[in-house]
Amino acid sequence: MGTEDKQATADPTASADVLATTASAVKRYALAPGYRVNVRSGPSTQYSIVRSLAAGSTVPIYCQKPGEWINGPYGTTNLWDNIAPGEYISDSYVQTGSDGYVAPRCA
Numbered sequence: 001m002g003t004e005d006k007q008a009t010a011d012p013t014a015s016a017d018v019l020a021t022t023a024s025a026v027k028r029y030a031l032a033p034g035y036r037v038n039v040r041s042g043p044s045t046q047y048s049i050v051r052s053l054a055a056g057s058t059v060p061i062y063c064q065k066p067g068e069w070i071n072g073p074y075g076t077t078n079l080w081d082n083i084a085p086g087e088y089i090s091d092s093y094v095q096t097g098s099d100g101y102v103a104p105r106c107a
Contacts, residue, residue: 028058029081029102030095032073037093043067043080050087059083059094063106075099082106 031037036055040047044067053059060083067080072092077099079091096102 026060026062027102028060031055031057031059032093032095035073035093037089039083039087039089040080041086041088043088045070047088053089059089061094061096061103063104064091064101065106 031053034055037053037057039050039053041050043065046068059081061081062084063082064079065082065088066078067088068090069076069078070090070092072090074092074095077090077092079101080088081091081094081103082088
């Protein structure tokens with residue numbers, strides 16, 4: 001059996017299972033109580049607002065990157081959290097329990 005035959009008989013759901021496992025493994029974090037948070041297209045208030053998150057929301061953090069320094073309810077930081085493709089919020093509004101990185105750095 002050649003390499004091409006092995007690839008043709010591979011389970012087509014295997015990659016879907018890996019993606020589902022990866023997505024479900026991402027931890028969600030609460031926003032600071034009472035705050036409605038603007039989601040930006042990049043790690044700064046100079047980027048456009050994509051949407052706003054309601055008070056009491058939770059968000060996944062896929063990766064983090066440095067950007068504009070922001071003072072919020074959880075301190076002053078330049079960390080921005082990537083919560084979806086092209087969507088960032090300042091880590092100063094997210095209850096991560098840490099002053100540093102809690103997710104990989106964004107590429």
